[in-house]
Amino acid sequence: MKIYLIRHGESILNGENKIQGQSDPALSPTGIRQVELLAKSLSKDKYNFIYCSELLRAKQTAELISSHLGLPISFHKDLAEIYLGEWEGKTPDEVNLEYNGDYKKWRKNPTKTLIPGAENIPEFRKRINNVFKKILKNHKEGDNVIIVAHAGTITAVIAYILKGNFNKLITRMSLTNTGITYIQGYDKKLYITGINDSSHLNAFPIDAKEDIYLEK
Secondary structure, three states, X not given: OEEEEXXXXXXXXXXXXXXXXXXXXXXXXXXXXXXXXXXXXXXXXXOOEEEEEOOHHHHHHHHHHHHHHOOXXXXXXXXXXXXXXXXXXXXXXXXXXXXXXXXXXXXXXXXXXXOOOOOOHHHHHHHHHHHHHHHHHOOOOOOEEEEEEOHHHHXXXXXXXXXXXXXXXXXXXXXXXXXXXXEEEEXXXXXXXXXXXXXXXXXXXXXXXXXXXXXX
16 A cells, blocks of 8 residues: 655645644645646556545645546545644744744644643644544555645654654654655555655745744
8 A cells, every 4th residue: 555645735824924723724826836736746646545634725735636636535624733722823923922932942842832722732643643544444455545634644644653753753844835755555564655755846936934833
């Protein structure tokens, strides 16, 4: 089995450098173009199914992919990004100003930084692990599956497979809009064969400013 974990295209809030979480903006014009380039790249291979978060930016990404590849889509609310409570819709600078530098604290140790009203990180990871395991059970060796989701969701899956330090991954790994992470299942084991492949965007200008992690 091959799994293609894909982050959604740039959303309107991404373009404004604002924290999203489970806020529900649409794709920006840039995001739509990114997905078009992604879909063209994906058309070189064959796939069986698309799974997708119910949030609009992911849904639009999956639907554009589906229109190019002719694949069915199954939407799952548990693939959604972590809920970030009162921080959603704010820039990092606004959070630091309003919450006594907490965004900077979060960047150092997210598990120990409390966000008012937000989803607990261990609960978020459990939610993602459970839905990922359900998707695995739905498919057999030889299937090629696309999962369209979010930076946090993809990071949680990587941490699950590697049994890695989620705090370090979530603060030290940047995932590009429409970047692809490749997972291969073989002999009942999962292997990560590539992380954040964005080669389909090479001909498209990308803003090189510092990316913010919290559902960038």
